[in-house]
Amino acid sequence: MTCTVLVCDDEPTLAAEWIQRICDIAPASAYAIRPAPGNEQIAEGVKVLLKRRHAARQGAARPADPCLFDGVDILVVDYDLLHVDEDNARYTGEGVARLARSFADCAIVVVLNQFPEAQFDLSLRGHLISHADLNIDVELLGTDGLWRPRPWKDFRPWSWQVLSESVARQRDRTEVIANDLDAKVVDILGMTAADAARLSDSAFGFLAPAAGDFAALATQSFRGFVEHASDGRDAIALLERDPRAAAALAAARISKWLEREVLGPQDVLVDIPHLLQRYPFLVAGDVTDIDAWNAAMEDEAALRARLPDGLWFDAPNWLSRPALWWRRLETDADIRKQRLEFDFSRVPDIAFLEDVSSFCPIEAARDFRAGFHNSFDRRFAKVVDGIRYAPQRRLAFGG
Known part of the structure; x- marks a missing residue:
């Protein structure tokens, strides 16, 4: 499978440089890489996402307008990419990531330069608050460990995933959840009460904020997770109007939680x-x-x-x-x-x-x-x- 990669920045010269970094290392057979056509097209793509969100909130059918971000396997967006809508609301790269995760068919979202203080985060926590699947410094975009399996050259954090493999996993997870949004999360993961005993408070609360013990945690379905997600009314609107998009949201957020908050500590x-x-x-x-x-x-x-x-x-x-x-x-x-x-x-x-x-x-x-x-x-x-x-x-x- 060849993964489509869309690179978005409001400075075309920079976008071209970033694409060249990826092309220098990524196997051509695995990735088809392209820049956004231009700033007007990026802005129009964000407007379409906002229209879709508005329609979902109003309980209306999704607008038929095509969107730049649809069908993209890997969306790479600069955090400093700025869009201002008709109400003067600002959307950074993180805002675009959140919109694309909920209202476009993107598998993996990479946000660049959102957390510039560290290229390697010594806490190993991984910014769970972000809706990006990966947050990295742009200088690391051409690192071979992002784009190809072993062997890797020197710097390659163990917590990273090979992006082409991440795409396939996200698509497969979404399919499973879409077929049964009422499935219990811990059942799908195979987690028992003994396994969960060492979950941190933050890990426990992310999956089921209202749960007080494992018995309550075990009742949490993917539907329930989306209903209580930080996306609020947008997430609920997805459940009502676009269950498959809700499944994709749950798949991405719970996967990041599992990698960072459950596997990361190495005690569950x-x-x-x-x-x-x-x-x-x-x-x-x-x-x-x-x-x-x-x-x-x-x-x-x-x-x-x-x-x-x-x-x-x-x-x-x-x-x-x-x-x-x-x-x-x-x-x-x-x-x-x-x-x-x-x-x-x-x-x-x-x-x-x-x-x-x-x-x-x-x-x-x-x-x-x-x-x-x-x-x-x-x-x-x-x-x-x-x-x-x-x-x-x-x-x-x-x-």
Whole structure:
């Protein structure tokens, strides 16, 4: 599948530069990249989205006007892109992202330069408040890890997703939800009460603001999530007038929540490299060899063969990388037995580098404190020259 990429900025020269950065790295067979035709067409596209929103709020049929953003797989928009409507309301790139997410058929939305203080956010939290699927600095737009699978060159945050793969997952998630908006979120994800016990307050509240315990959380449907989403009356209007768009909204928002607020802390779900750090006896090959660790990180099949059934997060298309339910792992009798029998003195000091997605000897790493306020907040980075890391205090308090 070839993904269409639309790049929007109100300065055509800059847009052309950005497209060239993408074209220099992105496989031509995977992406068809084009700029917006011009500022008038961008403004007209936003006007069509606003018309659609107005019609939805009034309970009227969607206007038949074609829209620039329809059918786009990856919408790249500059945060400083400014549109002012007839009521003098201002729409930045974030506002356009929110409109496109609800009223256009876009799979993935990337907003540039919204959070300029950090190119690598040492909190690892990932701006859940934004309706963009990804918020990055424009200088990183040509990073190969955004556009192609491994191998990657140097800087490539582990939390990133390959955009072409993200498109396919978002389309598939939307299809599942559209077929049953009343399905319960935790049922689709396969989450139990024991799994959810370590959800943070913010993670719990994002999914079900009124829930006081897991029993209440477990009743939350995708429809209910949209009804209580931060989009307010627009979200409710979508449920009434365009259920498929409501499904796409739920798919995008819950997926970002799952990646950032549930997997990110590594205490409800744990992904493979962080699992290997805790349980090095799962590394196939020589545990003293860094190459064996990096190979094990990429060999999901070998790891599945070494683990009991029932531990993996197996909801299709909801995560960008393999993960397991941590509570199930640490209480599994077979895992406990392997842990007790393993000689941990054989394991050298090894660190997983969050900013380059690989293992290295710990003396070549910088430790920092992530922002999840849990026992797994100590993380490691290479600290690549020329990249802005912030907040810097998290490097100072590492370890």
